[in-house]
Amino acid sequence: MDAMGIDYIPSRSIIKQYNSAILSRIDRNGGILKLSEKFNIPMGSRVHWHKTSNEEIEEKIKEMISNKNMDKFPSRKEIIDYFGNSSIACIISRRGGFKFWSNKIGYEMKESETKTGWIGEGIAKELLENHGYLVEKMNTNCAYDFLVNGNIRIDIKFSRLFDNGNMKYYSFNLEQKFHDCDIYILICEDENKNIKVIVIPQSFVQNQGQIGVGEFKSKWYKYIDKYDFIDMYSNFYNKINKNKGE
Known part of the structure; x- marks a missing residue:
């Protein structure tokens, strides 16, 4: 320890x-x-998300900020390190996200934390629009990042390359094992700013709260640039919507 x-x-x-x-x-x-x-x-100690009120979470975060003399809203890693588990960090993610809670409590997010999320969303939005999709950005209270073509719920995850001394890998935290989106877009950025874009239906990762992707080899690489999954969802929703009101 x-x-x-x-x-x-x-x-x-x-x-x-x-x-x-x-x-x-x-x-x-x-x-x-x-x-x-x-x-x-x-x-x-663990915190059970379904038994914990927003007031209790706010109190715990304020206590952490006070005890550590912080002038910014803590990062996910700092919260996990402080409390010894990911319970509170996951609750924050489920109930509006870090930006929402930083505004609620009145502390700015660290620039690095904010930029990481925005970088991933910015890359994904540009890629999706370049492929001809209509992209609507959701607000911070929403459980996913984009609504695409008016129907498809897409959540964006961004990771730079980690090095644990033995291997290099990308790591994506899905926050929970049951997901609110239709599709995940995982953006891997290496040390030279090159990116790989992995497109995965959420049904492929049910019961998974984390995805690890090796630097050069991974089972997930067969889904690089698989935008046709988005087309499949779009066709499905279009067929369903044709029956609306009948």
């Missing part, structure tokens, strides 16, 4: 991101709960 700068046992996802080999050793020796009991180290 000292290496991570915390005094509790973080969630499985945090340990895996830090060092997957450590998580494997923990599992072989009885799991996180047994480790907590054996060494008397508390586990990071």
Whole structure:
């Protein structure tokens, strides 16, 4: 825990991101709960999104900002590191997103956090419009980023290349395992600003909250530039809408 700068046992996802080999050793020796009991180290408390009010979330974030003397709204990573799990970060994403909550609480988002989201959306919007699609940007309260051709709900995820010392990869957090969009567009940007655009129907990633994509090899690369998925959805909605009012 000292290496991570915390005094509790973080969630499985945090340990895996830090060092997957450590998580494997923990599992072989009885799991996180047994480790907590054996060494008397508390586990990071989890927050159940369906039982937690917006007022409670606001109070927790304000407490974090005060305790850490922050002058900006915390990033997703900072929230996860502070609370020891991704529960509160996921609630924020589900209930309006980080920009909405930063405005609600009255703290500006960090420039890097804001830019990352906007970069991904900007790239995707230009690509979609260049392919002839009509793109409408949704507001911050919406669970997806774009409404395309008046019907298709598309959520944009952007990742730069990560390097954990052993391999390089892209990582996309889908926030939850059951999704509100029709299609995900994953934008991978490498160190030279080259991009790969992966188009995936949300049904392909049901029950997944995270997508990892290797630098050179990944099962997801067969969906690069698969804009025909959008056409399939568009045709489907057009057929459905023809029956409207009949």
